[in-house]
Amino acid sequence: MKPNDPTVAVLVALLSEAEHELFDERAAIREIEGGLSRTEAEAAALLDVLRLGGPEVLEAMAAQMRRRSHLI
Known part of the structure; x- marks a missing residue:
């Protein structure tokens, strides 16, 4: 499911499949068990x-953004 917030949606689209699965799991836990919207x-x-992925995740996301900007 696509995130509600447009900024979060753009950033989540840059995650790897495994990171995206972790995102979905963490979001569900925080919403259902944590009572957050x-x-x-x-x-x-x-x-x-x-935080869990460390600098490598941010570096991979930045590389994705650079690759995508070349396609425009």
């Missing part, structure tokens, strides 16, 4: 993925 849960889940 879906938008809040998704934002927090994205931060979880970035």
Whole structure:
């Protein structure tokens, strides 16, 4: 499912398949068990993925953005 927040949606689209699965899982846990709204849960889940993945995730996302900008 596409995230509610457009900025979160753009960033999540840059994640690998495994990172995206982790994002979905973390967002569901935060929404259902944590009582957050879906938008809040998704934002927090994205931060979880970035924190857990370390600099490598950010570097991969930046590379994805550079590749996509060359396609425009």
